């Protein structure tokens with residue numbers, strides 16, 4: 001199918017000279033065409049046939065489908081439409097807002113009127129684009145958000161703008177404000193319950209991607225008013241009006257105000273301070289709209305919704321503090337956001353009766369809009385003066401001032417791409433295309449030149465800030481000085497700074513009041529001259545002060561420069577030092593690195609040695625264990641061996657002892673025999689032959705023979721009695737006196753057989769006196785010891801005390817009594833003697849030596865020499 005280029009409706013704004021008079025008015029203003037945007041919604045179903053496609057950001061091509069009514073008859077071709085911008089179904093809400101509506105908000109803030117409407121078939125996305133839903137905010141909430149973000153710091157607080165019923169505003173005084181606030185509060189109280197229902201919805205609606213308008217006039221204060229109306233069945237209903245069952249919604253009149261702006265007479269205009277407030281109102285209006293439609297059994301898509309934001313702004317005074325309380329100084333601008341009814345044809349909807357009439361009305365109003373725009377275009381193009389039938393429909397009547405007066409007009413054509421809508425879409429496209437030819441006078445913001453310096457509020461704020469800072473600093477440096485003094489010096493007539501004189505009203509000469517006017521004017525001029533002089537004087541004073549300050553600053557500057565130079569020198573030195581230190585650091589760092597490396601090597605070595613040491617320690621401990629084992633082994637072996645040896649030794653000792661005892665017995669026998677020979681008693685030969693032989697040999701020796709004969713004469717002849725055996729002379733008749741010498745701690749014997757002395761003295765410490773006592777003739781030493789078996793052995797060494805030629809005395813030991821006790825069940829080895837056996841033999845040599853050491857007292861009163869004792873014993 002060949003694309004048919006029907007027409008390219010886009011036209012750029014004509015140069016000033018070429019612009020013809022707007023509509024019916026004949027003024028020479030710069031004009032701009034109505035800007036038309038096309039937005040294509042996604043197809044409702046994926047299976048839907050599509051009848052258009054977007055070829056670029058400005059072009060859309062409409063292709064007639066087979067189901068189109070005139071498809072076969074008219075042999076339709078593809079049609080291309082060019083718009084200011086085409087948004088395909090992927091474009092997001094924010095982008096649509098930025099391209100289409102943001103400039104309108106900017107215009108609104110700058111005091112220009114704006115109109116934005118969505119136009120299209122039912123279900124093509126008009127409401128979606130204008131209002132959106134919770135997740136996808138539409139143009140309206142975004143406009144509000146941008147507006148409030150921009151004017152947030154400049155919203156009227158102390159003053160209130162009050163709308164009169166003639167579409168104008170007044171500024172209320174502070175007292176009036178209070179009253180107004182009271183009323184507002186009351187109203188809010190009644191609204192609270194209603195508000196709660198809407199809060200959630202509103203809160204979510206308020207969250208849109210932030211956008212702000214930059215570079216707005218800061219010397220104004222702002223107030224935002226909202227009104228929301230519905231045009232339905234050619235009637236205008238106020239959606240913000242309080243209604244009751246008795247008072248249902250009444251159609252409102254459309255009127256023209258003093259500035260030729262159209263307005264809904266008596267419409268509820270509510271001041272809103274935030275986006276939330278505005279959206280809350282919008283939701284209220286939506287609810288009322290739905291309610292009304294339910295009552296009327298109608299559909300909301302059959303009505304036009306007009307949501308108007310009115311921005312009221314008034315300049316601040318010369319001081320930049322208060323609002324200029326002049327009604328004429330107020331600027332009012334408005335932005336109307338219109339969601340038009342669906343533009344379908346009646347024959348397709350199949351409506352009948354009431355619905356058909358409604359549809360007819362809707363289409364009539366849209367038709368009127370179309371007609372108006374067509375005539376406007378025609379008038380503009382042909383310089384014709386055809387009457388534009390604005391009054392034929394409420395909606396066009398309401399828009400009259402936008403088309404006829406000044407303002408920015410923009411339209412978004414919403415399109416459903418499905419093939420079923422082709423016929424209606426084609427009509428919409430044609431209308432949109434035509435609309436782009438309509439020229440609208442470029443609005444000029446209505447701003448009165450009041451002779452006020454721009455930026456005074458900002459300047460005032462800065463001045464106050466600087467002033468406070470200076471005062472603070474002054475107080476800091478001169479705490480004693482009166483603050484007031486300083487403040488006085490700072491007193492400045494800001495009025496003089498910001499303005500020479502307030503606005504001079506327009507004066508027309510030639511009238512009867514001319515003289516009066518001239519007088520007034522001359523007064524004003526005189527005042528101005530005076531003020532100018534004042535300013536000049538002030539200027540001179542300030543100039544001088546400034547010069548002085550400058551001079552002071554210059555000298556300070558010089559001092560600072562000198563200081564700076566010296567500091568620079570110090571800095572250079574410091575830098576050099578730092579460099580030197582840095583070099584040192586580098587050197588140290590490298591040596592640290594080196595040391596670290598070495599340290600690592602050594603650590604490695606230490607680890608190795610440690611491992612070796614551990615191994616060796618283990619080895620040593622193993623060897624120690626082994627050694628200990630060996631030692632124990634040998635100790636036990638040694639113990640066994642020594643046990644064995646001691647046993648053998650003991651046996652040998654016993655044998656030796658027996659042998660010695662035998663020898664001793666032999667000797668005693670011989671002695672006895674010698675004594676018998678000496679005493680003349682017959683010798684009993686009890687000994688062995690060897691003894692006899694020895695004895696005979698002894699008898700035959702001449703010395704012995706003589707000795708025997710010498711002894712033999714005085715002896716008694718009583719046979720068989722041991723004459724000189726002193727051991728047996730124990731009878732009491734002997735008349736001996738015994739000296740018993742015992743150790744200090746002797747164990748009591750407790751035996752039946754006790755040593756008995758008839759006449760005795762017992763001492764533990766022997767003295768000369770005891771020994772030399774006259775009657776003491778016998779000495780007995782008692783000694784206790786443990787034998788090899790551990791048994792207690794008591795020995796009594798007995799001897800005679802014989803006086804010596806030197807006047808002393810000597811002891812001649814001649815007997816030993818050995819006292820031992822044994823257990824009757826235990827037979828002591830090698831003991832043949834029974835208890836209390838008195839040994840007939842003399843004590844052995846070792847014992848005698850022992851006795852000597854124990855009885856180491858010389859009878860003559862000096863230490864006994866070893867040789868003497870030996871001698872005196874036998």
Ligand SMILES: Nc1ncnc2c1ncn2[C@@H]1O[C@H](COP(=O)(O)OP(=O)(O)OP(=O)(O)O)[C@@H](O)[C@H]1O
Pocket residue numbers: 040041042089120121122123124125126127128129300301341342414
């Ligand atoms: N660009 C879009 N992206 C996603 N969904 C969309 C888009 N445009 C419209 N829709 C969806 O299409 C449906 C109809 O849209 P909408 O109600 O805005 O149409 P309308 O033109 O206002 O209809 P009516 O004239 O009946 O009021 C809605 O569910 C909406 O969410």
